[in-house]
Each structure stands twice: as C-alpha cells, then as structure tokens.
Amino acid sequence: MREQTCWLPRHPKSPRNARQELRSFLLAHPSAELLLPTGELLLSELVTNAVTHARAPRGRLIFVRLQLLPHGTLRIEVHDADSEKPAPHPASLTSESGRGLFLVRELASEWGCCPRRGGIGKFIWCHVSASPRGGRRVSAVRAGISGIMLPTVFPSLDHALPVLWDQVRRRPVRAAHRDFIRLCIGPGGGDGVAECLSRSGRWSVTLYIGDMTDWTAHPITITTHSP
Known part of the structure; x- marks a missing residue:
C-alpha cells in the first residue's frame, strides 16, 4: 500500500x-x-x-x-x-x-x-474509486469546458457532472442562464445528458459568462469514452 x-x-x-x-x-x-x-x-x-x-x-x-x-x-x-x-x-x-x-x-x-x-x-x-458506484449512468465519459477546464476522463457521467457544475457555479453567469445550465448538469440533473449520450455519444451546451453586453462563450462538451 x-x-x-x-x-x-x-x-x-x-x-x-x-x-x-x-x-x-x-x-x-x-x-x-x-x-x-x-x-x-x-x-x-x-x-x-x-x-x-x-x-x-x-x-x-x-x-x-x-x-x-x-x-x-x-x-x-x-x-x-x-x-x-x-x-x-x-x-x-x-x-x-x-x-x-x-x-x-x-x-x-x-x-x-x-x-x-x-x-x-x-x-x-x-x-x-476508479470504477463507477453502480448507478444508472455508468459508462466512462470525457468532459470539458472550452477555455476553463481541459477535457478529462471520468469513470461515469455521475462523476463528471458535479465537477462540471462546480466550475460553472464559480463564474459570473446571468441568473436565468445559470438556472438553465443547472437543469442540465446541476444537482438532480443529467437525465437529458445521459439520454443524448446513449443516442449519439455526444452532448454539448454553450456556457455564456458575463452580462448582456460583455460576454464570452465556453462550450461544455461531454462524450462517451472508450479506453
């Protein structure tokens, strides 16, 4: 050990x-x-x-x-x-x-x-553990946020979502947009992401940081991963 x-x-x-x-x-x-x-x-x-x-x-x-x-x-x-x-x-x-x-x-x-x-x-x-805990979403995924978090391999979608959301919640994002992202990848979310991954192997949404007149776009991308 x-x-x-x-x-x-x-x-x-x-x-x-x-x-x-x-x-x-x-x-x-x-x-x-x-x-x-x-x-x-x-x-x-x-x-x-x-x-x-x-x-x-x-x-x-x-x-x-x-x-x-x-x-x-x-x-x-x-x-x-x-x-x-x-x-x-x-x-x-x-x-x-x-x-x-x-x-x-x-x-x-x-x-x-x-x-x-x-x-x-x-x-x-x-x-x-490097292995999933046996939840509903057990396939390994690669997830990242352009300009914020490099694409990273996670043992499951359930491992990836809290890490992604933790990155989002730190940023200056308008409340309505934050609420939308939270529905996608925040606590209790992820079902739509899982369904999309099962169909096409890829899910993405754009995170907009800033206000209405001064913002930057950062795509959040999750893909299935095969070793």
Missing part, C-alpha cells in the same frame, strides 16, 4: 498545495486519469473546510494522508485540531458554502469522520 503525507498551514493556499501533493502522489499510477479529477475536488473541499471552519488554536496545522488501497482505491484523510464533528445539513452545489460534505456524499464510494488517535481533533476520510 502506497502512502504519502504532508502538513499544511491554515491558509487559503493550502487547498491548492494539497492538490499538488495529490498529483505528485498519483503520478505514473495507471488509474491516475480516473482518480485525479474526483480526488482533487474532494481533497480541495475537505482542506478548505479545515482551513475555514475548524475551531483550532492559532498555529495548529492540517495533516493530510493519501493512500492507495488494494484494487486501486484512493483514500484521502484530512486531519484538523477541532474535535467537533461536522454536522451534515442540506446543501446544494449552488451554495457558496457547505458544499464539502455534500460533494463527499455524492462522489466518494465510502466516507466517514473519526476522532484522531492519541491526540485532539478529528479526521474526515473518503475513498475514491
């Missing part, structure tokens, strides 16, 4: 540094292309939560452990010095906060929260 660990400060740059650690850890791994998109998103969200919400004394660091388990499953652990477990509450990907555990529940094959052994605080762990 491979393992890599690091300590991070409670700093806004720590999520980015954690993602770099994960990319280094998965470098040359045969399933890196499938593990990395979901792994980066979940690791970033968990570290962001530890930076933003953990009630810990000044100077306490965040500990990250990355492991490759049998059958190629990626295990992520994020430790902080706050012993209070996060309280799950209804959240959606349109929220500016509270998305971390929502994404973990949606994308991880397993997850949990445990007290740290021999010390104060807790850690949240999750498993990311």
Whole structure:
C-alpha cells in the first residue's frame, strides 16, 4: 500500500498545495486519469473546510494522508485540531458554502469522520474509486469546458457532472442562464445528458459568462469514452 503525507498551514493556499501533493502522489499510477479529477475536488473541499471552519488554536496545522488501497482505491484523510464533528445539513452545489460534505456524499464510494488517535481533533476520510458506484449512468465519459477546464476522463457521467457544475457555479453567469445550465448538469440533473449520450455519444451546451453586453462563450462538451 502506497502512502504519502504532508502538513499544511491554515491558509487559503493550502487547498491548492494539497492538490499538488495529490498529483505528485498519483503520478505514473495507471488509474491516475480516473482518480485525479474526483480526488482533487474532494481533497480541495475537505482542506478548505479545515482551513475555514475548524475551531483550532492559532498555529495548529492540517495533516493530510493519501493512500492507495488494494484494487486501486484512493483514500484521502484530512486531519484538523477541532474535535467537533461536522454536522451534515442540506446543501446544494449552488451554495457558496457547505458544499464539502455534500460533494463527499455524492462522489466518494465510502466516507466517514473519526476522532484522531492519541491526540485532539478529528479526521474526515473518503475513498475514491476508479470504477463507477453502480448507478444508472455508468459508462466512462470525457468532459470539458472550452477555455476553463481541459477535457478529462471520468469513470461515469455521475462523476463528471458535479465537477462540471462546480466550475460553472464559480463564474459570473446571468441568473436565468445559470438556472438553465443547472437543469442540465446541476444537482438532480443529467437525465437529458445521459439520454443524448446513449443516442449519439455526444452532448454539448454553450456556457455564456458575463452580462448582456460583455460576454464570452465556453462550450461544455461531454462524450462517451472508450479506453
């Protein structure tokens, strides 16, 4: 079992540094292309939560452990010095906060929260699998947003949609257009995309960023993927 660990400060740059650690850890791994998109998103969200919400004394660091388990499953652990477990509450990907555990529940094959052994605080762990979880939309897809997100292979459409929507929700998009995109790829969406992929192997919609007088077009494209 491979393992890599690091300590991070409670700093806004720590999520980015954690993602770099994960990319280094998965470098040359045969399933890196499938593990990395979901792994980066979940690791970033968990570290962001530890930076933003953990009630810990000044100077306490965040500990990250990355492991490759049998059958190629990626295990992520994020430790902080706050012993209070996060309280799950209804959240959606349109929220500016509270998305971390929502994404973990949606994308991880397993997850949990445990007290740290021999010390104060807790850690949240999750498993990311290169194989689909057995949902309705299990075929591998390649998805990207022109000018924003390079085409990336995901083990299933259900893995791809939250990552795409997470990119959209960060952008300055008019409310009506955002609502339309949300119906396509946001929480609870995707049925129309799945149907289109089953018929033609390709689905696309254009994301318009900006206002009525100053905007740029960024096609969102999803295609079926055969290794």
